[in-house]
Amino acid sequence: MTVQTGIQPISAGRRVKDRAVQVLVYLAFAVAVIPLLSVLWLVVKNGLKRFDVEFLTHSMRNIGARDAGGGAYHAIVGTLEQVLLASLIAVPLGLLTAIYLVEYGNGGRLSRIISFFVDVMTGVPSVVSGLFVLAFWVLVLGMSFSGFAGALALSILMMPVVVRSAEEMLRLVPNELREASYALGVPKWRTIVKVVLPTAFTGIVTGVMLAVARVAGETAPLLLTVFITDSINTDPFHGPQMGLPLYVFDQAGRPTDTAIDRAWAGALTLILIVMLLNLVARLISWWRSPAKRGS
């Protein structure tokens, strides 16, 4: 069994270095996970104190910072409406842009410019999108603070995310499918609508849900555009609304324990919504992934 090779055993110094790096790399992962566990643990632990029926069904109307009770119903309603409106703006625009980039752009100049700025747009700070809507919608056009203004700001943050994920999914659609469709005499636009989009559908849905999850937790743009209210306002087009992230921020800024408890309960609700969206999105993509994942 002893095969004589001319190979020297690995020297102690090299072995130690290899081990040391391995330990460091494992440690880095542990260090990264600790804050996540800490955040989740504290949100669940502190959030459950006030995560009750009253919290989910009542607003903060006539409830001071010191008073117990109160809830986030107005904020939950606001967030759902704002995110829905933002999606209604961002998804069609983002999807059409992705279709342009993949099907019509052909690597031309305009498509390269758009593609570059979509990337740059993902880096626009959320507070800047809020300031833009404040300057454009509220100050220049003279519209009031409203849920819709918040939705406009959120849609700016959503668009590049939708474009990128939809683009990636459209590129995964095999060219043979398109060619088969053309060969049957189907015009290009019907090929896109009837063949390409359905093939990429689950992937696009996943991307949209991740984008929704990303903007649902945004606070800064809402702060500047929907303002803050303690009352229920189900009309997103008129008057100040509330949003769940904004609610957490508002309550966290008040110095009483009852307010902090409400902030934690709000944070728990928010995390549940965001994580649920994330999880469902990942499950869809895992379940119906066109290319086998696992790399």
Place this chain on the structure above:
Amino acid sequence: MRRSAFRRSRGDGPFRFVSTGAGVILLAVMAAIGVFLIIKAIPALQANTAHFLTELTWSPNATEPAFGIGSLAFGTVLSSFLALIIATPVAVGVALFISHYAPRRLASLLGYVVDLLAAVPSVVYGLWGVTFLVPFMLGPSKFLNTYFGWIPIFGGDQVVGKSMLTASLVLAIMILPIIAAISREVFLQAPKIQEEAALALGATRWEMIRMAVLPFGRPGVISAAMLGLGRAMGETIAVALIFPATFNISFRILSANGNSIAANIANGFGEATEVGRGALIASGLVLFVITLLVNMAARLVIARRKEYARAAA
């Protein structure tokens, strides 16, 4: 191939027009952000009695408005760079862990766990930071001050939890996932053949990574770090809750110093007058331009290398 001749249909023109239009609207929005911020910033800048770029204080709501970006820009840059210094080594370690160390079957699951860090909303980090991390950091901060106080940034007489260091730590946690995710993708694309060649020549795993993976991934890691820098600069709510909101320039990161452009917008918006809002918009314009430059530079680095095209998505 996609240009191949096929029968034109009446629907094609409009559909092409609409989808091109959507792309153009996206460009227009980017331009509009700059234009409208400038439009609303100008009146406030004209009313300003101090020099906007050098003044440290921020009192745009006074009858004689005097405000400047000086201390805010300083705080933004300092906190972001601190966050970057803390986050990058950890993120590279995490990326290596997932790309080259973790068991294959667990790797994508563990990657997802790290991605979850990015899914936690900013305001939740703020709440966590204020109620947990701020008191928690008092101990380590005192330790640094006592034993490393001779290093200027750890010096100073008073040590508090609500400090530049705590805010930077929260920023580091928030930008870690993006740096880790891009680095991971880049490391995974390192040429397998070179890795195998290194191993076949008797290199240990670390030597293989140092010779075959890291040199290939370096530009990707740099641009990932720059994207993280852009994120850190624009991060608002978490740091708005943690920064002590002072208006001075100090390198003492353990003392009650610190503010940033974005945090100041969130904290100052409530009581801002007309000029005050304009002043905040002017500061937002500065933030927009800085992050735009950082992001464009990062994207250009990625775009130069075709192999990275997928990683950047």
